[in-house]
Amino acid sequence: MEDVIxxxxxxxxxxxxxxCFDEACKQLFGEVRPPRRCRSGRPAQVDYExxxxxxxxxxxxxxxxxxxxHVKVTxxxxxxDYAGCIRDLVEVHYxxxxxxLLVQDNLNTHDGASPYEAFSPEVARRLLDRIEFHYTPxxxxxxxxxxxxxxxxNQQCLDRRLESPAKLAAEVAAWEHRRNVRRARIHWTFTLAAARRKLRKLYPSIED
Structure with missing residues (x-):
């Protein structure tokens, strides 16, 4: 925990x-009946089925x-797939x-073995030499x-029914572009002192 902080x-x-790297899964749903468009003073109507x-x-x-x-839809x-993201980070984006310095969880695919499965040993070694993994606990x-x-x-873009990977990818790309243009950032305020104070029960008790 302290390493990631x-x-x-x-x-x-x-x-x-x-x-930072993470993965999410989205269930795709198609409409059985076409939704009715909204009319003046009335909301759109969507069938529950x-x-x-x-x-x-x-x-x-x-x-x-x-x-x-950047979001890659697969x-x-x-x-x-993970190895492809590593290669994109190193060779395309940076x-x-x-x-x-890559912060990620410890899913079984999120390790140095993945590039070796996807690429030649020379390419995999070149990529890993430029990545430093930091795993969340x-x-x-x-x-x-x-x-x-x-x-x-999920809140701003994927909070509705989407019926195909192509539709989802298009929506995500538009969302990604808007946030990148605005350079929307996350302001991290959780310090080591705050972690040791709020999560003191997780630390071992040392008697002087």
Whole structure:
């Protein structure tokens, strides 16, 4: 926990950007009957019945201090999908950074083995040499600011029925563009002192 908090409290440095990664799943629903458009003084009418259209996944990458985020919509969340995000971070989004400090949870696919499954050993080693992993503790996923971004995305963009991955991807891309233009940032205020005070029950008791 303290390691992740210290990473979040670092000042902005483009050579060592602090990025966060997290995943979310969205159930897709299609309309059985076309909704009726709203008329003057009346809301739109949507039938309660729906059709399940499967699921898709949103892979969230963000840099809170810069006010940047990017969401990759995929049909699955395999090691190869995760490795593709790692490669995008290093080669597309941060090509000039010396090392990307990546905060993420400890899901079984979120490790150094994934690039080796997706790419040649030479490429995987090159990518991992420019990534420094910082894992949130068990039951401490709230320390990952990508989770906050996902919550904002769900409230502002995905709080309704969406019937296809293409539709969801288009909505997410528009949301992402608006927030990036505004450089919407997350202001982290949880310090080590606050953690030790509020979560003192988690620390061992030392008798002098």
């Amino acid at each position: 210290q990473v979040h409290l670092r000042p902005y440095d483009p050579r060592f950007p602090v990025a 729906y059709e399940r259209e499967g699921v898709c996944h949103q892979l969230m990458m963000c840099e809170p201090l810069r006010g940047w985020r 049909g699955r969340r395999t090691r190869r 090509p000039r950074a010396e090392k990307v 068990k039951h401490g996923s709230w320390l990952n600011m990508a989770e906050t971004e996902i919550s904002v995305m």
